[in-house]
Amino acid sequence: MLACTAPVIRPQTLRDALRARADRPDATVLAGGTDVMVYIEAGVLRPSAVIDLWGCHGLRGIEVRGNELRIGATTTHSDVARDPRVPAVLRESALTVGAVQIQNRGTVGGNICNSSPAGDTLPVWLALDADFQLSSVRGTRRVAAADYWQGYKQTALAADELLTAIYLPDVEGEAHFRKVGTRMAQAISKVIFCGRRSQGVARLAFGAVGPVPLRVRAAEDALAAGAPVSEVVRLVREGIVPIDDVRSTRDYRARVAGNVVGRWLG
Numbered sequence: 001m002l003a004c005t006a007p008v009i010r011p012q013t014l015r016d017a018l019r020a021r022a023d024r025p026d027a028t029v030l031a032g033g034t035d036v037m038v039y040i041e042a043g044v045l046r047p048s049a050v051i052d053l054w055g056c057h058g059l060r061g062i063e064v065r066g067n068e069l070r071i072g073a074t075t076t077h078s079d080v081a082r083d084p085r086v087p088a089v090l091r092e093s094a095l096t097v098g099a100v101q102i103q104n105r106g107t108v109g110g111n112i113c114n115s116s117p118a119g120d121t122l123p124v125w126l127a128l129d130a131d132f133q134l135s136s137v138r139g140t141r142r143v144a145a146a147d148y149w150q151g152y153k154q155t156a157l158a159a160d161e162l163l164t165a166i167y168l169p170d171v172e173g174e175a176h177f178r179k180v181g182t183r184m185a186q187a188i189s190k191v192i193f194c195g196r197r198s199q200g201v202a203r204l205a206f207g208a209v210g211p212v213p214l215r216v217r218a219a220e221d222a223l224a225a226g227a228p229v230s231e232v233v234r235l236v237r238e239g240i241v242p243i244d245d246v247r248s249t250r251d252y253r254a255r256v257a258g259n260v261v262g263r264w265l266g
Contacts, residue, residue, distance in 0.1 A: 025159035073109025122213035126205035149212035173198025
């Protein structure tokens, strides 16, 4: 970190990491560092200390626990993309995160905690009804992905907590992922969509169309009830809150969000 002279804490165990977080709630947490390093080098972020979790044992890996899939927070996008136990839509989304070098270093937990509404994997966690495990020296709790993002760059994570794992239930039904960007690779999303439907259940989750990744509940209810595709598309366009920015316009995002849903539902 050429532009950073802050002390770096490198815990080797989860217990040590939670203790470090309790002692330094002001510190910047670094997992893969693919965003944090950029912010530091650009002078946007000036950390008082850095807690580097890259070498921390117990935070990386994928395993089946009962009827759930547990993904450790420092598991890389490449790890996720290669594991056949991971739902196909999540593997697909992991392959859209930057280039191969970024996928090899960037972590799923970092993508979640960075909390950019344009984070490529975030709508997938929503569509798959993921739970996030938040841990501290005080104990461990689980928060549904739908309750985690509370405002732009605001999350349910307390100052002394770390995201330690993500849990995915064994869900059924058809699922679909689509990222719309300027290019096929290494592009920040203009619209991200992940949909899932089965008998009586529908999830329509989006990124880059609001201050947080979001589900459009009214459209989900309509789809689950068997409403026409045109009605679902209308509710999607009404339920998102896109903005104009350097990458796209509000009207474009609203139109495209409806289009990707309509083409999926066909």
